[in-house]
Amino acid sequence: MKKIVIIGGGIAGLSAGIFAQKNGFESIILEKHHTLGGECTGWNRQGYHIDGCIHWLVGTKEGTPMHTLWTQVGALEGTEVFHPETFLSFEYEGNAVHLCRDLERLRSSWLRLAPQDKEAVEDFYQTVKALQAFNMPVDKPISMMTLFEKIKLISSMKEAGAIMDKYGKISLKTYARRFKHPVLRELLANFLPEGYSASSIFFALASFTKGDASIPYGGSKAMAMRMEDKYRSLGGTVIASSEVVKLNIKDKQVDCLVTKDGKKYQADYYIAACDAHRLYEHLLEGRYSDSAFKKRFSNSIDYPLAxxxxxxxxxxxxxxxxxxxxxxxxxxxxxxxxxxxxxxxxxxxxxxxxxxxxxxxxxxxxxxxxxxxxxxxxxxxxxxxxxxxxxxxxxxxxxxxxxxxxxxxxxxxxxxxxxxxxxxxxxxxxxxAFMGFLPTIKGKMMAHSGHIKGVKNLFLSGQWLQPPGGLPVAVITGRDTIMWLCKKEKKPFTYY
Ligand SMILES: Cc1cc2nc3c(=O)[nH]c(=O)nc-3n(C[C@H](O)[C@H](O)[C@H](O)COP(=O)(O)OP(=O)(O)OC[C@H]3O[C@@H](n4cnc5c(N)ncnc54)[C@H](O)[C@@H]3O)c2cc1C
The missing domain is CATH 3.30.70 (Alpha-Beta Plaits)
Structure with missing residues (x-):
């Protein structure tokens, strides 16, 4: 049985571990912290639980491809979902405006508040509505698709592509000027920081108004723990409080990795489900730099990190x-x-x-x-x-x-x-940073395969690989890496 060592027990690492076990690999997760989940976490203080992550989770809606993936990793098992009525309520100089779950209500309340903005409100409404049909591509990495699958994907993303063309290069602040009512203007201008593309609000709201992007009861920590339980139940091994500090590379392959306490781990494959900068600049000591990441890490204006x-x-x-x-x-x-x-x-x-x-x-x-x-x-x-x-x-x-x-x-x-x-x-x-590089008007979207140039048996998974980052990208890319490994091993991949 081929062995995989996974660096990091966040959502990407857990996803990689779960699919590794399902696909007949032997895997170990090495996690720096004493508990798993990474940024998908929560903690207790003075008798209260502080949820540190999920404000909205794409894939809470049954029947969506993302929901299927969350189910495959046990994240939503036995859990109800809380559906807030509003994504955000915004107050400004005595007025309040709501980003409602019910898109018709959003439209009528905005029109009541700002009849002078009829044209802009209708355009906002139509754009969100058109995007509701869009689902994040989840099934497999684009680079593993057949020509037919790629054509199918491109045609399913036509609407989203048109909206990206129209709004991807306009900042939210510029877009907000189309509205005359100060509260709508201010809401939109302040939805995300300066330079962020107007498309962000449409994708977020489309997901929310179609009944997705809700919150699993129990919160972020509980969701990560359900994934950890799933991983362990499939025979996976977790070694917590175990920070990887060095990768020994021989003949263009990782030979072993070393943890802070001096232990060495050897495997056939290594998955870095940790921070991308940590991998390239610390664990690989800057010797295998990647131009796509280098460009982004060195340009904090077009590729800001929040x-x-x-x-x-x-x-x-x-x-x-x-x-x-x-x-x-x-x-x-x-x-x-x-x-x-x-x-x-x-x-x-x-x-x-x-x-x-x-x-x-x-x-x-x-x-x-x-x-x-x-x-x-x-x-x-x-x-x-x-x-x-x-x-x-x-x-x-x-x-x-x-x-x-x-x-x-x-x-x-x-x-x-x-x-x-x-x-x-x-x-x-x-x-x-709590997400990868967010879409801005100048930055180019990155879709990285996670392959490390110059090191054959090492792969990167996690939120850094694709926009817009977040939990969906973490779970998708963890799974994708195992798909790649199955392909490399010439064996069929199973989701179950
Ligand atoms: C306040 C907040 C709110 C958020 N809200 C949302 C939201 O509403 N919806 C959403 O989709 N996303 C949200 N996110 C983002 C989401 O939490 C992250 O995108 C996601 O958890 C990233 O998962 P990951 O596995 O890629 O990385 P991480 O969570 O960073 O996991 C990496 C893991 O690797 C470990 N590690 C790092 N280096 C080493 C090493 N050398 N050795 C061993 N282990 C190592 C880390 O300790 C960590 O556990 C939010 C984040 C924050 C902080």
Missing amino acids: SNIYIALAYEGELDNLPRSLRFQVTPFKIHHEEIHYLTINHYQYEKTFAPEGHSVITCAINQFYSDYEAWDQLSQDMQAYQQEKVRIGSEVLRAVEMRFPYMKGKVKVLDVATPKTYERYCNAYRG
């Missing part, structure tokens, strides 16, 4: 009447050189086990980019200053929430504040 400050609050009360996800204006405060004018909060009222009875958890993610990471990196050289900054930001968010919701005053406390350095420390995430 990280987060992730703040969790506990509220002594229930939030039944609050939208699941709300963006609102705040009295500006500074983080590094940036003024923060809005905060987006999520609450977990639908999860009865995340908080003691009658209490709730609120999280708030503040995107961080290139210079923010630099500032955090520098600050973390002085642990006291770093901790103080985390406390300050936690207090600013708490104050802003209490100002927006006066009934919460005195009943909110800060549970935790994670920074880009936290993601780096726990997951080896390059610059704390």
Whole structure:
């Protein structure tokens, strides 16, 4: 039986492990952290559970190809799905607007609010509606498709291609100017940071309004644990707290890898289901650089990487009447050189086990980019200053929430504040990134095969390989690598 060692037990590593076991390989997952899941995680603080990942999961809708894949890896086994009514609610100068699940409701409420924007609203509605028929290509990597399969795929993506042509090179900020009503303009302009393509909002909303992109009950950690259970039940081996620090390469092949505690592991194949930068620059010591990644890592303007400050609050009360996800204006405060004018909060009222009875958890993610990471990196050289900054930001968010919701005053406390350095420390995430390269108007989309030029038995899997990254890409690319290995071994691939 051929042996595979997988570096990293995030969703990509677990997916690779599950399909490796299903396809008659012997596999081991080596994970740096003491627990599996990678960025798909959650953690406990003071009797509360903080969900650290899933805000929307493509593939929660039964009958979609992504749902089938999540089922094959046991991610949704025995789990109900929570379907929020709105993707995001947005407040601006006394007005509120909602990105509703029900697209007809979205259209009519926007038209009521902004009759002067009829043309722009209709175009927005039609674009989202047209994209609802689009499903992420899931079955196999494009490079493994027959000519017939490729033609079929291209024709199924006609609509999506046309929308990419129309909106892929327009920034959301530019697109927002088509709307006259300030709240619609501001909602769209602020949906994603500067430079991001307008197409992003259409793909996200198309998925959501067709009844997909919901949230599995139990949250992110529980989903990763279900995949771990599936992997173990198929005979896979997990070795946690085991960071790979070196790959020994002989005759253009990995001969063995070495973990921090000095142990060596040998296999026929090695899958790096970890951060791409960690693989190329640390484990391969920059000796097998890849031009597609190099170009992106060296151009942070066209290929920005987003990280987060992730703040969790506990509220002594229930939030039944609050939208699941709300963006609102705040009295500006500074983080590094940036003024923060809005905060987006999520609450977990639908999860009865995340908080003691009658209490709730609120999280708030503040995107961080290139210079923010630099500032955090520098600050973390002085642990006291770093901790103080985390406390300050936690207090600013708490104050802003209490100002927006006066009934919460005195009943909110800060549970935790994670920074880009936290993601780096726990997951080896390059610059704390929580996704791969997001679609911008100047950046070119990458579809990387995961093959490492110059090393025959080493493959990369995970969120970095394809836009838009996220959990679907992680699970797809983990599976794809095993498809490749089956092809290499000249044996049929099985999904079951
Ligand atoms: C706050 C937040 C919200 C998010 N929301 C969503 C969402 O709503 N929907 C969505 O689809 N996605 C979301 N994401 C993104 C999603 O979490 C990631 O895209 C996905 O989890 C990436 O999976 P991965 O397996 O590719 O990588 P990772 O999760 O980074 O897994 C890599 C694993 O490798 C391990 N590792 C790294 N180096 C080594 C080494 N040298 N040796 C051993 N192990 C190593 C790491 O510890 C980690 O466990 C969110 C992420 C964050 C942080």
